[in-house]
Amino acid sequence: MERQKNKVIQIPRGNIISEGYGLGTLRVLKRKKTTEKQFINLEDIKLAAKTLSSELSKIISDPSLPKEVQEISQVHQLLLEDPFLWKKLEDASADGKIMIEDYKYIRDEIISLLLSTGNPLIQQRVDDIKDLFRNLLLESPEGLDNLKSNVVYSEEFFPSDIIKLSTLGVKALLSTQGSHTTHAAILARAFEIPYIIRLPDLSEYEGKTVFVDAVIGRIVIDPDDANIREFEKITKRYTKEKEKIEKYGRLKFDDIKIMANISVPQEIEVAKRKGADGIGLFRTEFLFVGRDNPPSEEEQYLVYKKALETFYPEEVVIRLLDIGGDKKLEYLPVDDEENPFLGLRGIRLLLKHKEILKTQLRALLRASPYGNLSVLVPMVTLPEDIKGLLRIIHETKEDLLTEGRKIGSFKLGIMVEVPSIIWLIDKINPHIDFVSIGTNDLTQYIFAADRNNPSVSKYYQDEHEIIFEIITTIAEKARNFNLPVSVCGELAGKEDAVEILLQFGVKKFSVSSFKVPFIKRKIYEIQTVKKGNMKAKTSDDPSLLS
Amino acid sequence: MKIRKKVVVKNPEGLHARPASELVKALLGVSSEVYIVYKGMKANAKSILNILSLGVDPGAEVEVIVSGEDAEKVIEIVEGILDGEAKK
Helix, strand or coil: CCCCCCEEEECCHHHEEECCEEEEEEEECCECCCCCCCEEEHHHHHHHHHHHHHHHHHHHCCCCCCHHHHHHHHHHHHHHCCHHHHHHHHHHCECCEEEHHHHHHHHHHHHHHHHCCCCHHHHCCHHHHHHHHHHHCCCCECCHHHHCCCEEEECCCCHHHHHHHHCCCCCEEEECCCCCCCHHHHHHHHHCCCEECCCCCCHHHCCCEEEEECCCCEEEECCCHHHHHHHHHHHHHHHHHHHHHHHHHHEECCCCEEEEEECCCHHHHHHHHCCCCCEEEECCHHHHCCCCCCCCHHHHHHHHHHHHHHHCCCCEEEECCCCECCECCCCCCCCCCCCHHHCCCHHHHHHHCHHHHHHHHHHHHHHHHHCCEEEEECCCCCHHHHHHHHHHHHHHHHHHHHCCCCCCCCEEEEEECCCHHHHHHHHHHHHCCEEEECHHHHHHHHHCCCCCCHHHHHHCCCCCHHHHHHHHHHHHHHHHCCCCEEECCHHHHCHHHHHHHHHCCCCEEEEEHHHHHHHHHHHHHHHHHHHCCCCCEECCCCCCCC | CEEEEEEECCCCCCCCHHHHHHHHHHCCCCCCEEEEEECCEEEECCCHHHHHHHCCCCCCEEEEEEECCCHHHHHHHHHHHHCCCCCC
């Protein structure tokens, strides 16, 4: 029976690793299978290592490739030459042969070593080890030519896959496994290949046309002709725009800031490259999740310091740990809640677990002398939340000063995401310096609809007129108190919403790094049309927009 | 010559892949033996796998042991990388 056309799979935004659109035939990445043999020759492995290492040398010395590609290739080259690895392989060999079981045992032993560190960033390097062992066995992908200019599906992608696939002009990558911090993910972003993870098995759709929307988050399988024409237009327009868009990142406006949302430290450099006027939302959850113990004060301090130094003198807004709801930590026991999204989340949880809050505040305050720090408080519902926090900030300051530490000035702001704040801002105003409207959660709470739940997706409308009304109200109230307002939800990254937000007095937008040049271009166009002259100025190239 | 020195890892990435590879690369032509001791575990600083398996977080204190003729020069290189300043 003919399958239904236009099958749509909705994707949560969190599963998008690298943004963009891709239209093409779905091809499944097949790997060569050589592991059926019982033994492998040590000499063959050495030869494979030599060949791979010389391929990597070419990549490392190619200045036209993104910095991330060279750095990751360097790591892979050093893994290929690692004395610890070769000692293990040599010890396991007899008469120049290694049993395949022993080879796998060595791989698993090394993987266990990395996993046992309990450090999430090091644990992510397991992918590189799997990649290395596959490549040494020449289990690299086969028949790559049929992937050319297509959408590629694989259970998981390894760093060397991405490097190879990037040269084939693949349209998009889809996988069942993966995470934002793997080297494969970093490379996909560096090569700007749209990439979505945590998908169901798509291999049954091999050969079908697919449209990958890694911007909003959907995959359309086997679209009909009318839809294909529409998707071709979207993709073509997007590709054309992408070629021209980068230069807009260099624009600086007199009174408007387009900042970046950051979720992992690797994004700091990307945001800078894309032209972000600072970091509008530095999510700190990456420091806390996937480990057995909370990060130390020093570990946090060094990360915050790096972000502040990189963007100095531009503002860096670091959000306090926003955990609870669907995000839980191993070492922070929270009773099961019937409605976790209406439960112990954000600042509510931090005020209950002061030890975590205090350590984070100490790290932030120690980084504050860099001068461009703003601290953002999530899930503020009542003035008491801020008053409670201020008491702890005061205590922390006293402790640090007693220890002879330096503290600089910093700004304190709240996320506007719980509806109560719309009416309570007058009471919170004396305690804060800015507000940041998190439109994603605000929309969820206004419409009582989980944005990741497809059954209620029609209720989640972040461009509904009442959301704009709420933003206007907040902006007006904040203006009366001289509180700067920024918008850091997805709405800020929607070009059609930007014009309305500007009319409401929003001067700061925080969007994913990738969106920065798009939003800057939109603002440039609005200003040019409205004022009839160029309000924007470029930092280094006056002919930029000619 | 043998030098033992306690060093705080100030590199904001700790001893993750990039700084670890920087360290191994910097020690490629070095004749001294270099070890890093962390939480009772000892790793050969010329092996990226050994270094990664220590799981050193930023801000942690490690002990660096260098033995060989160029030990003085080598300890400076190692300190520079652990300090996060080597690339500047």
